[in-house]
Amino acid sequence: MNWKYTSVRVVRKYAAIPVALFCLLALYVFVSIGYRAVLGPVLGGVVGGLVAVVALVLFDASTELRSTTDGDQSPADYRISIALAGLYVTSILVLYRLVSYQRPWVHYAIFGGYAGYVAYDIATGASRRRVVAQLLVLTFVTYWSTQFAFPAGMYGPDTKYRYLPAVRTALTTGYVSLSQLIYLGHLTYVTATTVLMGVSAQLGYYLLSVVVLTGTLLVISVMDVTLPAIPDRVALYAALIFGCMSWTLGRGFQPNKLNFFYPLIILVGIATFGIFIHRRTHRRWLAIAVVVSPAIIFGHQFSAGAALVFLLTIGLFTSVVVSTLREEYRVVSYGSTLAFVAAYGLGIFGNPIHSGALLGRIVGLFNSIFAPAGGVSVGGTAAGGPGRYSQLPLDLLLVNTAAQALLFALAVFGAAVALRRSRWEFDFGIAWMGVLAVLLLVGLVFNSADTQPQRFYSLLGLFGLNVFAGVTLVWLCENGLPVGRKTVAGVVAVFCVLSLVSPVAGMHLSPSGDRIPHFQRFDRSESIAGEEWRAEYVSGEPTKEYRRIDGSSVTIDTSGMVEGSVYTYDLTSRTSGVVTDVGLSLGGRQFAFVLFDQDPKEGRIYTNGRYDAYRHG
Structure with missing residues (x-):
């Protein structure tokens, strides 16, 4: 037994070394096979691992993490926080009153500055209520700013073309089609909200999606x-990091079905932890878990599966804790935890809405892994695989993944610090990140x-990367430079600006958006008017063919069109892009500007400044 725990202590002390070596190996492998799109985050992990080796192994730095109840507290006057929150809201309203269809550069400055101030407030020991109130203001106003920038709305493709029509059908007929049953829960939430608030289906969906994501x-x-x-300051930093990371910004800017389930996934996980460690109140946590679980299971298939992976990891970890590390942790009864995890799994696989589809997904997963190289790959802009964004220039990739690189650096260093703490909460977080x-x-x-x-990256940001990045920020406050708190504020400000700049947060408003062809996710009034004109006056528009100009640009090829046929051109596709067969391969599809x-031979029969219609020949 002594040998076992001595070995565990040695692993905890020197874990930063194999982590750094693993990150270096991953960097070498990805460079060798051409996966350039992930080099930024992996390089960040390398930096975090090497810094951990120097600070924790060579210099044996302290890993003390204090909560706000320990030590000195010197938060700024609360009136400063109120004034800055009001200033941020007012600034966003004024900016997007003056500017449309673009993000003013000043928005980056005030977003980073305000986020940095919130980070400084956390570092100086401001109360949880004060910090959370500022977080809600910061994130909600930032997420909704795209709806100010695009008055006709900004959205995810599935939202506009699948879920909004389903909501409108439900409002009209009271029914949801069988093809939408796996999304029944979130469609029900939106429909009920729309009816209660008396707003349009679009506004109801967008608003509820952003509110729930903020929640x-x-x-x-x-x-x-x-x-x-986990100290309270780490939890607050974790919330700040999650709310301002590029992926979450993108979900807020483009309302999406997953927004409805992020809080439920983390809540059911927290409730399961409550069942595990709180002997006296575990029934209360069990009640919360039982109430939340059906909302996930009947709400959205992927979210139900994501929560299942989370709970299975918790169940496996608690079993390992009790069976092998009983004396290292202060362990409480775990029987109820495993019972709930099993019940949740039965709820998913016993649900007729999910069972058939889940089996098909499992078969598809095994086919994708074990099929021959010449097999059929998955199409779609969201597919994985080696082609996703790796065709873009390396300098563009590194600049636009700088925020993710910084996040991985902070998280890897924080994980090395946390591993030395010998606490099951941190050990579970590391195990979850490993899965x-x-x-x-x-x-x-x-x-x-x-x-x-x-x-999986979004789940890492929900619980994992954000927590250990928070550990690093608290460590900097406690063990960093004499100006540790200001350093933390600066790091967070830089991270938030880089996140907002990144195309991951949204191609259309990113400074690099005009270099990366992508799927249009917004409407302009001219485009809407043009589509209405086309629907009324044009029947049978021919399928447009495109001719390549260069690697990322095409033009409409009219050579195969029948004389007299009418076709349209939206000027937005010049800076946004369309799906083509001859464009730049991003994921499973090709895009081009x-x-x-x-053409002088073509007669323009309609225009509103941005949307044109031509008669061929």
Whole structure:
């Protein structure tokens, strides 16, 4: 027994070394096989691992992490926080009153500045209520700013073309089609909200999606209630990091079905931890878990599966804790935890809405891994695989993944610090990150729709990367430079600006958006008017063919059109892009900018300045 625990202590002390070596190996492998799109985050992991080796192994730095109840507290006057929140809201309203269809550069400055101030408030010991209120203002206003920038709306493709029509049908007929049953829960939430608020289906969906996503920060900020080893400041930093990371910004800018389930996934996980460690109140946590679970199971198939992976990891970890590390941790009864995890799994696989589809997804996953190289790959813009964004210039990739690189650097260093703490809460977080890292690797290597890398990355940001990045920020406050708090504020400000700049947060408003062809996710009034004109006056528009101009640009090829046929051209596709057969391969599809000038032989029969219609010949 002594040998076992001595070995564990040695692993904890020197874990930064194999982590750094693994990151270096991953960097070499990805460079060798041409996976350039992930070099930024992997390079960040390398930096974090090497810094951990120097600080923790060579210099044996302290790993003390204090909560706001320990030590000195010197938060700024609360009136400063109120004034800055009001200033941020007013600034966003004024900016987008003056500017449309673009993001003013000043927005980056005030977003980073305000986020940095919130980070400084956390470092100086401001109360949880004060910090959370600022987080809600910061994130909600930022997410909704795209709806100010695009008055006709900005959206995810599935939202506009699948879910909004389903909501409108439900409002009219009271029914949801069988093809939408796997999304029944979130469609029900939106329909009920639309009826209660008396707003349009579009506004109801967008508003509820953004509000619920913002509410995820509330859940993350109280994770220390059931994970007592995590200081409250780490929980607050974790909420801030999640709310401002590029992926979450993108979900907020483009309202999406997953927004409805992020808070439920983390809440059911927190409740399961409550069942595990709180002997006296475990029934209360069990009641919360029982109430939340059906909302996930009947709400959205992927979210139900994501929560299942989370709970299975918790169940496996608690079993390992009790069987092999009983004396290292202060362990409480775990029987109820495993029973709930089993019940949740039965709820998913016993649900007729999911059972058949889940079996098909499992078969598809195995086919994607074990099929021959010449097999059929998964199409779609969201597919994994080696082609996703790796065709873009390396300098563009590194600049636009700088935020992810910084996040991985902070998280890897924080994980090395946390591992030395010998607390099961941190050990579970590391185990969870390990599980997701394996799934993420599968998603990168094998082109399967069910192992899309971004799905696992979002779960890492929900619980994992954000927590250990928070550990690093608190460590900097406690053990960093004499100006540790200001350093933390600066790091967070830089991270938030880089996140907002990144195309991951949204191609259309990113400074690099005009260099990366992509799927249009917004409407302009001119485009809407043009489509209405086309629907009324044009019947049978021919399928447009495109001719390549260069690697990322095409033009409309009219050579095969029948004389007299009418076709349209939206000027937005010049800076946004369309799906083509001859464009730049990004994921499972090809995209290109459409550059088109009127041929003298073509007669323009309609225009509103941005949307034109031509009669061929």
